[in-house]
Amino acid sequence: MESLYELVINSLPISKKKIMLIDDEEVIHNVIKNALKGDKYEIFSMYEGASAIRDISKVKPDLVITDITMPGKDGLQVCMEIKSNSDTTSIPVMILSAHADDQIIEKGFNAGADEYITKPFSMEEIVSKVESVLSETLNKRKEKILIVDDSPTVISVLKNGISKEGFTVITASDGDEGLQKALTESPDIIISDIEMPKMNGFEFCKQVKADQITKHIPFVALTSKGSRGARGLGKRAGINAYLLKPFTIEKVVVIIERFLAEKREILEIERDLMLASISSLAKALDExxxxxxxxxxxxxxxxxxxxxxxxxxxxxxxxxxxxxxxxxxxxxxxxxxxxxxxxxxxxxxxxxxxxxxxxxxxxxxxxxxxxxxxxxxxxxxxxxxxxxxxxxxxxxxxxxxxxxxxxxxxxxxxxxxxxxxxxxxxxxxxxxxxxxxxxxxxxxxxxxxxxxxx
The missing domain is CATH 1.10.3210.10 (Hypothetical protein af1432)
Known part of the structure; x- marks a missing residue:
């Protein structure tokens, strides 16, 4: 027999997707609200960029639709601010614009936009684009992978390949920048080159493992050297696994999935222990x-x-x-x-x-x-x-x-x-x-x- 909690949970309605719409024209708000009316979406209307940026953390939208040309902050600035903030970077942004010029469209995507629609648009087009962007977002994974390498080519290859698997990818070009991002972004896995200027991979790993905040993050070393000496240095630094160059994206993904599976198993054990402790604490308080x-x-x-x-x-x-x-x-x-x-x-x-x-x-x-x-x-x-x-x-x-x-x-x-x-x-x-x-x-x-x- 189901408990009251299970009965309530299993009968919950599907929650609406929240869409923040930013445009200084009331007619655009009316058109899009009419196109997206029904039980699937909740529209939050904003009429200028500054107030949208101020309220985005409170609203926590599933999608932002913004015009480009607006008084004050324009749509490109809004998009860049959303994508540069770690709390909002995962929110997809769709740009609306009367500009169909290739250079303007490129600026939109360079600002971090996930989709671009030119005015005038049909109601069918806006519905189709919204559904497509939200569907892609659902398929994205929450795990973050930090890639640290001084080679733009290696970073590009890894970022493109890993991103296609749905992971969020953060990059850094040396150990100093990597350490800063490990502390601020809390990645699930770090993949780092060994031979880098300023701070090499061994020292970078040693500092990651010495910090209470980052010491639990699996560290995968990317190197062309497989000698025993290098492995010895890596073991002392705290490296968890090696990827030898040349590598394939398939092999990289296998290593990522292995560490994530181990992490999930540990989290499940911790959660079971936590729930048991919670029950005991609550019962002790009531008794x-x-x-x-x-x-x-x-x-x-x-x-x-x-x-x-x-x-x-x-x-x-x-x-x-x-x-x-x-x-x-x-x-x-x-x-x-x-x-x-x-x-x-x-x-x-x-x-x-x-x-x-x-x-x-x-x-x-x-x-x-x-x-x-x-x-x-x-x-x-x-x-x-x-x-x-x-x-x-x-x-x-x-x-x-x-x-x-x-x-x-x-x-x-x-x-x-x-x-x-x-x-x-x-x-x-x-x-x-x-x-x-x-x-x-x-x-x-x-x-x-x-x-x-x-």
């Missing part, structure tokens, strides 16, 4: 207090229901479920005489209770696989009107934290506590509804109400 036993599980259940009603992806809902199970983990460090006190708390004791989101975030900080859920735990006691613990307001509060706030409040209101009796479910719903726009996010309350009414 500590008879009043809040099952609180974490209840909050997780309500959180999943609200998130699914909003239409979040399965991946995001799973993150929220974990965040809900651990949202009060910071209370583990609070003394029993404060946590279970029946009388009114002193200002100092109340301050200690208020610190539990921050303490919870600190407890989880060392676990890399939980980094995405930490903001939800840290900000789940913020209030929509800005009167919460850290003063965040509105949509500056992460959506996951806003959902958690409603789920947490409902279970708290309908559960006995040492200092008060629970309220009836109808009264709890009324209290939450009355605080929509004040304590709680209106959209989260609206979706919570749908669940309660059903």
């Amino acid at each position: 500590r207090d008879n009043y809040t036993r099952y609180h974490s599980e209840n909050v997780a259940k309500y959180t999943v229901m609200i998130a699914s009603s909003i239409g979040l992806s399965k991946e995001e809902i799973e993150k929220l479920r974990l965040a809900a199970l651990l949202h009060d983990i910071g209370k583990i460090g609070i003394r029993d005489e404060i946590l279970f006190k029946k009388d009114k708390l002193s200002p100092e004791e109340y301050k200690t209770i208020q610190e539990h989101p921050e303490k919870g975030a600190s407890i989880l900080q060392p676990i890399p696989s939980l980094k995405d859920i930490i903001p939800y735990i840290l900000y789940h006691h913020e209030k929509y009107d800005g009167s919460g613990l850290k003063g965040l307001n509105g949509e500056d509060i992460p959506l996951g934290a806003r959902i958690l706030a409603v789920a947490d409040a409902y279970d708290a209101l309908t559960t006995d506590r040492p200092y008060r009796k629970c309220v009836e479910k109808d009264d709890a719903v009324r209290i939450i509804k009355e605080n929509s726009g004040k304590h709680f996010c209106p959209a989260c309350v609206e979706n919570f109400m749908k669940i309660f009414e059903n």
